[in-house]
Amino acid sequence: MKKINIGGVPEHFNLAWYLTLKERSYEKKGINLRWKDYPGGTGAMCKALRNKKIDLAVILTEGIIKDIIAGNPAKIVQTYVKSPLIWGIHVAADASYNTIEDLEGTKAAISRYGSGSHLMAYINAENNDWDTDKLNFEVINNLEGAIDGLNKGKGDYFMWEHFTTKPLVDQGIFKRVADCPTPWPCFVIAVRSELLEEDEETVKTILEIINEMTAQFKDIPNIDEEIATRYEQQLEDVQKWLSLTEWSQEIIDEKTIHKVQDKLLSLEIIPEKWEYEELTHKVL
CATH class of the missing domain: 3.40.190.10 (Periplasmic binding protein-like II)
Structure with a gap:
């Protein structure tokens, strides 16, 4: 076999x-x-x-x-x-960020370089007319890393699939400020x-x-x-x-x-x- x-x-x-x-x-x-x-x-x-x-x-x-x-x-x-894929853009539940505009110039938490969360941070930045050269990143490995990290200040926002993270938004672990669908x-x-x-x-x-x-x-x-x-x-x-x-x-x-x-x-x-x-x- x-x-x-x-x-x-x-x-x-x-x-x-x-x-x-x-x-x-x-x-x-x-x-x-x-x-x-x-x-x-x-x-x-x-x-x-x-x-x-x-x-x-x-x-x-x-x-x-x-x-x-x-x-x-x-x-x-x-x-x-x-x-x-509909990427939700998430912040810690008690973060002061409430809109996508609030996130310009802040640090994106990503699973690793070359990952979807990394590449889509660029797509999102371009969609909102941010300077992509000024993007900052914090590697947090995976969704569990984001749950732990965002609430400890490791990165300011995290992009992950909308429906996978919906229970975390419902539980008050994350706050979703926007969505960013892939253009393909x-x-x-x-x-x-x-x-x-x-x-x-x-x-x-x-x-x-x-x-x-x-x-x-x-x-x-x-x-x-x-x-x-x-x-x-x-x-x-x-x-x-x-x-x-x-x-x-x-x-x-x-x-x-x-x-x-x-x-x-x-x-x-x-x-x-x-x-x-x-x-x-x-x-x-």
Whole structure:
């Protein structure tokens, strides 16, 4: 049986993977797929791909594009979620900041450099006409680090997915001052180039299984209740999230690849643009 390691954030977006694993869908095709949670997000998964700790990653589009250009030997094989990711912008509950304008010139808490929380701080700054050269950062590793850090003055604001952090806002741990949606599809599936060269057929089988699940995910009976229970969310929040989220079963298109790179290049996050074929691989 072929052993394959895959990583992703422990969030509701990836419940489809859990369900296919629970059904032993991969085992039935001779694949021992092992899931690993990465609470640290995209930056941690980029490192794991480089170190061969994982073979596939369900990862933020902008983060993996940046890291492939920086030398990560991987390719994007598919868009996983084609709708934008809604990043909530959070401060400590007792902070004096109440609007996005209050945060100009303050320090952004990020999970790590190269992570989504790092890159989206630039997008948010540009959206609000801030000087991106004056952005300051404090590394706090993950969401747990932000919960501890923001309330101790380690960074002033923290960007993380809106619905994941909603319970923390409800509990009065964070205060949300604004949202910042990504200007492109949020999650893609990336694969180590070595695996694509050695065993593309296994990758194809994995994609076929997960795509069948995501295509009918919203139609699963009581899926909203399962998500609410598993991820400790309010049912109405889950239902809103489901209404906003669209999965994909297709390879990312060339226009999107150029759009992401144009933005990253303008913000001086990448040194140059790469061709579509250098960043992607169509599994046949």
